[in-house]
Amino acid sequence: MWQAVVEEDRRLAAHLAFVAPPGAVSGAEPTGGNIYDRRMVEGLRAAGMRVTFTAAAGSWPRPSREDRAGLARVLDQISDDAPVVLDGLIACSAPDVLAGHAERLRLVVLVHMPLGDDVGLPAQVAAELADRERRTLRMARAVVATSNATADRLRRSHGLDVQVVEPGVDPAPGARPSTRGDRLLCVASVAPVKGQDVLVDALAALTDLPWHCRCVGAERHADFAASVRRRIADLGLTDRIVLAGAQTDDQLEASYAESDLLVLPSRAESYGMVVVEALARGIPVVASAVGGLLEAVGTTSIGPPGILVPPDDPPALAAAVRTWLTSRAERDRLRGAAHERRTALEPWSAAARRFATVLRRLTPSGTAS
Structure with missing residues (x-):
């Protein structure tokens, strides 16, 4: 044998x-x-x-x-x-x-x-x-x-x-969280399946709060990317939502380091590697409850290191991000869970x-x- x-x-x-x-x-x-x-x-x-x-x-x-x-x-x-x-x-x-x-x-x-x-x-x-x-x-x-x-x-x-x-996932340095937690990051190709249009509409409901969102990802669907840009402009959010395009490894590392929360509003997702990349840095997540995202987010002894919301639902996404932005206790809990989840991720x-x-x-x- x-x-x-x-x-x-x-x-x-x-x-x-x-x-x-x-x-x-x-x-x-x-x-x-x-x-x-x-x-x-x-x-x-x-x-x-x-x-x-x-x-x-x-x-x-x-x-x-x-x-x-x-x-x-x-x-x-x-x-x-x-x-x-x-x-x-x-x-x-x-x-x-x-x-x-x-x-x-x-x-x-x-x-x-x-x-x-x-x-x-x-x-x-x-x-x-x-x-x-x-x-x-x-x-x-x-x-x-x-x-x-x-x-x-x-x-x-x-x-x-x-x-x-x-x-x-590769081991990564821990993120440096800000006090207000208002630095949002979305890492995904700009495409209908990734739901950046849902994200824009959700954030439009949060203009009473301080936040800035950087969307990193290649624009593989030109028509969709153009429609997202128009929507951002129509809602008066060009100074708060940035479509940064594709980034090199070093640039993406810098984006993670300067972020407090990963937001991934996908309509479908087989796993969600960017979720574990964020968690490897101790960054909590707000994501759609679809496909493999539930596995990627996972859970810990103090609960999940993120908030899961229904897909294609701007109000639900807005409510989750509002909770993050307005509740110091919830931010602390999610950050603690993210740091615990970080230790369980496999290379x-x-x-x-x-x-x-x-x-x-x-x-x-x-x-x-």
Whole structure:
């Protein structure tokens, strides 16, 4: 038995392919999913595995014929029986491509968010994406989700066995809280699913209180970003709400250091890595009670280190932020809980070890798992 485990470790160490979007491989697009992919590759390499990190360019999850052909070429170059981790955004978009490789490769699909769960999709499009996802996942030797919420969603939708490997977090210096707690921070791509429009409307109800909000994140949906800017201007909040755009690691670190409260009004969220990044610095959170955000926020011996509110509900969000701004006792409690939660967060190395365990359980191609 021990010898079999050793031989399997050697085989995995010899060749592991990880296929992800170009922004993950290059590091140029630091979305939550891309960061997760990069950190898994780094962690697996640190654990002794030889990993080829390969980009598959395309307009995922709606690939063109050329995009699918490019993915096929990537898979064609991988040796028989090799374990292959595919980012779910790519894999679940192209079941027809994977079908030609499912028997000869040990396919692992990493699902950050179910394709049909994106906000604003027409019902027919969501159903089509869910069907592609189902076909892909049923071909996979293993399915990994980044939160229990996502795993439960996939189990209910597709009747699958799903493994969970939550993101890790880097140790970080503690934040320096201000007395009033009026420095608000939102870290998210400016997109409908992230709910910056909800945040603006909520903060418009709090103009009787002192606060300033910095929104950090790439503007990937130009029309939505423009509408948020117009809304800020129409409400007379241009001096209080700043859309700061994407930031470098050092700039983002400075933004965390100068903040008292993270606000994340997402309409959907697979996990919410920025939540644990804030908690790693002892910064409390106000967030939507959706998806994996409940797991990311977590709880402590004195209660949750944040306030959870219904999604798409500006009055509820405004009430939560008002409580934070006006109650010194509540700020002190939430800060205490955040500092306790900080000590329980796991590093990326632990997440990579859990992912490696999933890979070691894979059976050789041509056999049942």
